[in-house]
Amino acid sequence: MGKVLITSRSVAENKESKALLEAAGHEIIIHIGNGVWSEAEMLDIIPGMNAMIAGLDEITDKVIAAGVPDLEIIARNGVGYNKVNMESAKKFGIPVTITPETNTISVCELVFGLLLSLARAIPVQNAEIHLGGWKRNLGCELYGKVLGVIGTGSIGSEVIKRAQAFGMEIVAFDVKQRPELCQQYKVQYLSMEEVLRKADFLTLHLPVTPATKNMINGQTLEMMKDTAFIINTARGELIDEQALYEVLKAGKLAGYGADTLTQEPPRMDHPLLTLDNVIVTPHCGAYTREAVTRGSVTAVQEVLRVLNGQPVLHAVTRP
Numbered sequence: 001m002g003k004v005l006i007t008s009r010s011v012a013e014n015k016e017s018k019a020l021l022e023a024a025g026h027e028i029i030i031h032i033g034n035g036v037w038s039e040a041e042m043l044d045i046i047p048g049m050n051a052m053i054a055g056l057d058e059i060t061d062k063v064i065a066a067g068v069p070d071l072e073i074i075a076r077n078g079v080g081y082n083k084v085n086m087e088s089a090k091k092f093g094i095p096v097t098i099t100p101e102t103n104t105i106s107v108c109e110l111v112f113g114l115l116l117s118l119a120r121a122i123p124v125q126n127a128e129i130h131l132g133g134w135k136r137n138l139g140c141e142l143y144g145k146v147l148g149v150i151g152t153g154s155i156g157s158e159v160i161k162r163a164q165a166f167g168m169e170i171v172a173f174d175v176k177q178r179p180e181l182c183q184q185y186k187v188q189y190l191s192m193e194e195v196l197r198k199a200d201f202l203t204l205h206l207p208v209t210p211a212t213k214n215m216i217n218g219q220t221l222e223m224m225k226d227t228a229f230i231i232n233t234a235r236g237e238l239i240d241e242q243a244l245y246e247v248l249k250a251g252k253l254a255g256y257g258a259d260t261l262t263q264e265p266p267r268m269d270h271p272l273l274t275l276d277n278v279i280v281t282p283h284c285g286a287y288t289r290e291a292v293t294r295g296s297v298t299a300v301q302e303v304l305r306v307l308n309g310q311p312v313l314h315a316v317t318r319p
Contacts, residue, residue: 001025002050002307003070007037008077008299010292011053017296024304026051035265036083039063046071051303053077054084056264056283061088068092073306075299078103078286080235081316082208089317096316097302101154102294103286107233107259108158110285111203114257115142117279118229119201124276140227143167148199150192150215151234152178156205160185171195196223203231204238218243221253229255233285236262245271248278259285 004026006012012030021028031037031045037057046052046067052059053075064071064085074084074096081096089096117123121137128135147163149156149172157178160170164185171188172181173195181187196202202224206212216230217240224230230253232239241262247253255277261270264283272278286295302312 001027002072003027003029003048004303005029005031005045005049005052007031007042007045007057008053008055008296010055010287011077011296011299014292014296016293017300020297020300020304024307026303026307042066051075051307053299053303056080056083059084061085064088064092064094067094073097073303073312075302076316077295077299080207082235082237084316086317095306095312097299097312097314098316099295099298100314102298103291104154104158106288106291107155107285108162110259110281111155111159111231111233112162114231114233114259114279114281115201115203115229118231118255118257118277123279142201145169145200146171146198148172148195148202149187149205150174150195150202151205152176152181152187153205155233156203157181159203159205160187168201171198192220193223196220197225199228200225201229201231204234206234206238208235208237213237214240216240216244218246221247224253226252227254229253229257231257233259236260236264241272245275248272248275255279259283 004021009032011017012032018028036055039058039060039062042057042063043066046063048070049067050070051073055077059074071094074094076098079098079100081098084096119142120139125137143166145168147168147170149160152172152174160181163170171190173192177189215238221243244256248256257279259281260283305312
């Protein structure tokens, strides 16, 4: 039987997924901490492992090489794989898998939690009351506002469905357009620049690639309304955080809601954390009971397939 390394906290804490591994007779090695593991830390724990179920740890060329020849699969718990050296995985013939659409609803619902929290200044007013005050902040309605959606895949599409129920006008940008969204939800696909200029609320649903890294930067932020809000539940690297801080502090953007930052956890003196119009959650978009179980079980099932000599179903790269 194989040794299965779990560095994803949510998988490590999920009874259903661990039960599947135990029933198959595999040894579970749990290695979790307060954050993601660095390359140096991964190099210490990867040797001798037959499979790895990873979070956002640094899985570099050196880490993968250290896992060879025992390592047979890297199963990502989630859909992002930018922390995995894909060329190295291909070179050593190790499949890298993801868990698509298992967290779609949970992330989508967090988007609206952030939207409403920003629009009505809920965290700020709650904090004020806890300090003994009773100060009201003038908010705004979602009804009639323009929602800009960058990326209309599974999560972006679910956001669009719910935004229509709020009475929002929806504009979107994606290199792969979905005509059914235009027909059913009156989505209008525009250029990136047009979406940025029109949006009252902008929500990002893209992976990090060389083309999308820092796509929201000083130049693109200048295109947006001073009254606009940005929601980012995708990846922190999509945004130039220093440029964002500067426009927020100058009052050239109304607010920012993020479930992800470029450094997680952030340092205590992170500039964005000094602003009242910034809401940050600890990368918890997929952290609901339902999504954790779906994602954990899907990742484990991929591991079991490989260790049983079967092909995987959700491969980013195959041997």
